[in-house]
Amino acid sequence: MPSARETELLEAAYRYVLTHGLADVSLRPLAAAIGSSTRVLLYLFGSKEGLVKALLARARADELALLADIGTGPGVVRRLWVWLSAPAHRPLLTLWLEAYARSLVEPDGPWAGFARATVEDWLEVLRTSQPEEVRDTAAGLALRTRELALLRGALLDLLATGDGERVTAALATGLVP
Amino acid sequence: MPSARETELLEAAYRYVLTHGLADVSLRPLAAAIGSSTRVLLYLFGSKEGLVKALLARARADELALLADIGTGPGVVRRLWVWLSAPAHRPLLTLWLEAYARSLVEPDGPWAGFARATVEDWLEVLRTSQPEEVRDTAAGLALRTRELALLRGALLDLLATGDGERVTAALATGLVP
DNA sequence: GCACTACTGAAACACTCGTGTCAGTGGAGG
DNA sequence: CCTCCACTGACACGAGTGTTTCAGTAGTGC
Numbered sequence: 001m002p003s004a005r006e007t008e009l010l011e012a013a014y015r016y017v018l019t020h021g022l023a024d025v026s027l028r029p030l031a032a033a034i035g036s037s038t039r040v041l042l043y044l045f046g047s048k049e050g051l052v053k054a055l056l057a058r059a060r061a062d063e064l065a066l067l068a069d070i071g072t073g074p075g076v077v078r079r080l081w082v083w084l085s086a087p088a089h090r091p092l093l094t095l096w097l098e099a100y101a102r103s104l105v106e107p108d109g110p111w112a113g114f115a116r117a118t119v120e121d122w123l124e125v126l127r128t129s130q131p132e133e134v135r136d137t138a139a140g141l142a143l144r145t146r147e148l149a150l151l152r153g154a155l156l157d158l159l160a161t162g163d164g165e166r167v168t169a170a171l172a173t174g175l176v177p
Numbered sequence: 178m179p180s181a182r183e184t185e186l187l188e189a190a191y192r193y194v195l196t197h198g199l200a201d202v203s204l205r206p207l208a209a210a211i212g213s214s215t216r217v218l219l220y221l222f223g224s225k226e227g228l229v230k231a232l233l234a235r236a237r238a239d240e241l242a243l244l245a246d247i248g249t250g251p252g253v254v255r256r257l258w259v260w261l262s263a264p265a266h267r268p269l270l271t272l273w274l275e276a277y278a279r280s281l282v283e284p285d286g287p288w289a290g291f292a293r294a295t296v297e298d299w300l301e302v303l304r305t306s307q308p309e310e311v312r313d314t315a316a317g318l319a320l321r322t323r324e325l326a327l328l329r330g331a332l333l334d335l336l337a338t339g340d341g342e343r344v345t346a347a348l349a350t351g352l353v354p
Numbered sequence: 355g356c357a358c359t360a361c362t363g364a365a366a367c368a369c370t371c372g373t374g375t376c377a378g379t380g381g382a383g384g
Numbered sequence: 385c386c387t388c389c390a391c392t393g394a395c396a397c398g399a400g401t402g403t404t405t406c407a408g409t410a411g412t413g414c
Contacts, residue, residue, distance in 0.1 A: 005361070021282040023200060026401065038402080040362060048402060094281050101278035104271050104336050105198035115337035138346070145334065145347035152333050153326030159281055160292035169315070170322035182391070203371065215372080217392060225372060 006044045009036055013051065014058045018091040022055060023098055053110040059095055060117075067121065072129040077147050081171055084155050085164050094159060122148050183221045186213055190228065191235045195268040199232060200275055230287040236272055240295065244302050253306040254324050258348055261332050262341050271336060299325050 002010070012034035017025055027038040027048060045051040070079050083089065096118070103114035126144035127135060134140035150171065158167045179187070189211035194202055204215040204225060222228040247256050260266065273295070280291035303321035304312055311317035327348065335344045 003360075023279070023282065027403095028400080037362070037364095039364090039404095042403065043361070094278075097278045098282050100333070100337070101271075101274045102200070105200065105275050115333075119334055119337050139350070141343060142347045142350050145331075145343055146327070146350060149327055149330030149334055149344070149347060150323070151330065153328065153330030154322075156277070156292075156329050156333070157296055157322065157326055160277070160296050166318060166322055167326070170319045170326060173316070173319050173323060180390075204373095205370080214392070214394095216394090219373070220391070 003044075009034065009041070009044060010054055010058060012036075013041075014055055017055055018095055021098060022052065022095055023102055025052075027051075049110050056099060056110060056114060059092065059099065060114075062092060063096070063118065064121070067125050070125070072125060074129070076126065076129040077151065080151055081154065081168070084151065085158060085168060087164075090159065093155060097156070097159065119148070122151075180221070186211060186218070186221060187231055187235060189213075190218075191232055194232055195272055198275060199229065199272055200279055202229075204228075226287050233276060233287060233291060236269065236276065237291075237294075239269060240273070241298070244298065247302070249302060249306040251306070253303065254328065257328055258331065258345070261328065262335060262345060264341075267336065270332060274333070274336065296325070299328075 013030060016030055016033050020030075027041055031038050031041055041051055042048075045054055066083060070076060070083065084093065099111060100115045100118065103111035103116075123144055126147055127140070130140050130144065134143070154167050154171055158164060161167075190207060193207055193210050197207075204218055208215050208218055218228055219225075222231055243260060247253060247260065261270065276288060277292045277295065280288040280293075300321055303324055304317070307317050307321065311320070331344050331348055335341060338344075
């Protein structure tokens with residue numbers, strides 16, 4: 001059970017990594033930026049790895065909250081894309097991509113399994129949104145895998161180019177209603 | 178014009194980063210692994226940043242060679258996916274994703290523009306593969322953007338789960354012939 | 355008042371990092 | 385032979401890393 005001070009510092013650190021990236025964060029600059037000290041961070045989180053784990057869990061909590069908020073049923077993909085393409089969410093999504101790539105390069109450590117976990121989370125949401133009669137068919141699996149690929153590929157494009165208009169138009173032509 | 182020794186060491190370093198990642202490579206371990214020394218690497222590449230730039234250029238050369246090899250015309254997407262999903266190419270593609278994410282988090286430095294550049298490279302190949310009458314229409318742009326998203330999203334899924342069967346099946350249902 | 359817990363500050367330790375300095379080495383061309 | 389040039393080895397420098405040690409301080413419950 002995290003203490004009040006711990007969650008407070010975690011929130012501040014989370015805001016910090018959203019703009020500075022998580023891959024090469026280091027304790028002293030982070031502590032200075034959020035008005036703390038390395039001593040306290042290590043006291044509360046045990047080690048740097050513990051802090052990174054907590055931050056990844058924090059980011060994942062945001063993601064799960066989103067999925068819960070979007071709900072299920074027809075139109076999920078469209079609703080998901082509205083959320084993904086909102087400029088306000090760009091820092092979070094860049095952080096998400098960073099963690100994703102990192103967990104592939106370095107399968108050990110605090111990143112472990114992050115990429116696989118998000119694939120499964122999203123696939124599950126898409127699955128629940130499918131009509132019952134296709135949910136457990138091969139065609140259903142193929143369809144939601146394709147929807148997920150479309151969303152993530154579009155996200156990659158958007159993050160790199162910022163061209164929301166082009167990417168949103170591309171998605172519009174590709175979605176089953 | 179790179180010397181013989183320079184290209185030799187670059188190749189060795191390239192093989193090294195394909196398995197160790199490029200984001201947090203450091204000179205001493207790298208030099209030791211490829212039978213060289215930090216002194217020589219700095220002599221040949223000027224600085225660590227110069228070396229990283231050279232390595233990114235090397236990776237990009239691989240990518241451009243692929244695109245040239247795949248050619249253009251009907252069936253490009255399918256051919257591209259065959260190449261992307263080949264297990265032998267996984268280290269290269271992981272490296273690619275790493276560089277992509279990095280260039281978004283840290284827009285300065287040697288990574289600058291990497292993500293945007295690859296988006297444009299691939300879109301251009303897809304464009305050239307389209308029939309002339311749609312090439313310059315909004316529908317053509319939307320279609321190739323969608324194809325690119327599909328490929329990249331599928332790649333993300335594949336790199337995380339390794340489930341080539343599911344992802345390939347998902348792509349098969351989604352491609353215009 | 356007193357113990358106890360939660361937190362904090364200062365300083366040090368044992369690294370690793372990229373880079374610079376200075377001195378070479380071996381071979382090719384005049 | 386002698387000079388030039390590409391390359392290499394050993395070592396040190398200053399900065400930054402995560403972590404530890406030791407010494408506190410504020411607040412809470414008894």
